[in-house]
Amino acid sequence: MAAERRTVDESYWMATAPGTRYPPPDSDLTADVAVIGGGIAGLCTAWELVRAGLDVVLLEADRIAAGVSGYTTAKLTALHGLVYARLETRYGPDNAALYALSQQDAVERTAALCDELDIDADLERAAACTYLEDPRRTEELRAEAGAARRAGLDASFVTGTELPFPVAGAVRVEGQFQFHPRKFLLALAERITGAGGRSMSARASPGSTTVCAAVCRPRAGSRSRRVTPSSRRITPSSTTRCCSPG
Ligand SMILES: Cc1cc2nc3c(=O)[nH]c(=O)nc-3n(C[C@H](O)[C@H](O)[C@H](O)COP(=O)(O)OP(=O)(O)OC[C@H]3O[C@@H](n4cnc5c(N)ncnc54)[C@H](O)[C@@H]3O)c2cc1C
Numbered sequence: 001m002a003a004e005r006r007t008v009d010e011s012y013w014m015a016t017a018p019g020t021r022y023p024p025p026d027s028d029l030t031a032d033v034a035v036i037g038g039g040i041a042g043l044c045t046a047w048e049l050v051r052a053g054l055d056v057v058l059l060e061a062d063r064i065a066a067g068v069s070g071y072t073t074a075k076l077t078a079l080h081g082l083v084y085a086r087l088e089t090r091y092g093p094d095n096a097a098l099y100a101l102s103q104q105d106a107v108e109r110t111a112a113l114c115d116e117l118d119i120d121a122d123l124e125r126a127a128a129c130t131y132l133e134d135p136r137r138t139e140e141l142r143a144e145a146g147a148a149r150r151a152g153l154d155a156s157f158v159t160g161t162e163l164p165f166p167v168a169g170a171v172r173v174e175g176q177f178q179f180h181p182r183k184f185l186l187a188l189a190e191r192i193t194g195a196g197g198r199s200m201s202a203r204a205s206p207g208s209t210t211v212c213a214a215v216c217r218p219r220a221g222s223r224s225r226r227v228t229p230s231s232r233r234i235t236p237s238s239t240t241r242c243c244s245p246g
Helices: 040-051 084-091 093-116 135-150 181-194
Strands: 029-031 033-036 056-060 124-132 155-158 169-178 197-205 209-216 225-227
Touching (some): 029 056, 033 040, 040 056, 056 181, 084 135, 093 135, 093 169, 135 155
Parallel strands (some): 033 056
Antiparallel strands (some): 056 209, 155 169
16 A cells, blocks of 8 residues: 655744844835845845945845745755756756756855854755656666766665655765755844844835845945835746755
């Protein structure tokens, strides 16, 4: 008999890290760059810009790290479902290798940030797996493992995983990470405001949303431009789902 599957509609990451509230601003803001959205994309972008010495305002319509970033499978990995075989076929091995390098660099950079900024985000080195339960598709996994290996990742095809149910096979990539995304992002938000900045609130979408902002002071000599809060809610870009199964 097939194992019973439970679905859970709560997020462990949301339940185990505190919420945030940044006060709204009471006037127009000036900044070099306005970063819209306090998810992982916005916070990492804002941090890099702050670190480069720019005057950054981060606008979040709801709460920091409470969008998609608060509901992920918490993998930091260069393995994204089944992508390397397709990249190799379509764009050639050099470009597939470039993609792998960029992804692994991003993984290592996030881990290095935890270290550098002294962020305790439950970061653990772990293997990443993309598995399939359908035995008719194991060739796809073998092809993916081969392409990922040629692209430079420490990848292999395996039939055994640590999952609590049987799988037909999996692509396993060593040297990846798992972490607590919200612990990482809430701490990063603090570091952003702490990097010589002030935190304040902002109005991004009058009448429909309250926007919070973390504003960081510019380095001496940097030029600022006025940021006018938009009355239109901007739709976030589509998300990349990078979790198993493949
Ligand atoms: C089930 C699931 C599991 C996943 N697992 C993984 C994984 O293990 N590893 C991985 O790397 N990726 C994973 N992903 C993908 C990853 O979670 C997303 O790509 C990533 O979190 C998206 O981050 P983001 O910052 O773009 O979006 P979000 O985290 O959604 O942040 C966008 C923010 O913008 C704000 N916003 C929107 N409009 C405005 C506005 N007008 N003004 C101000 N603020 C605004 C929103 O309130 C929100 O907080 C997963 C995705 C899903 C759905």
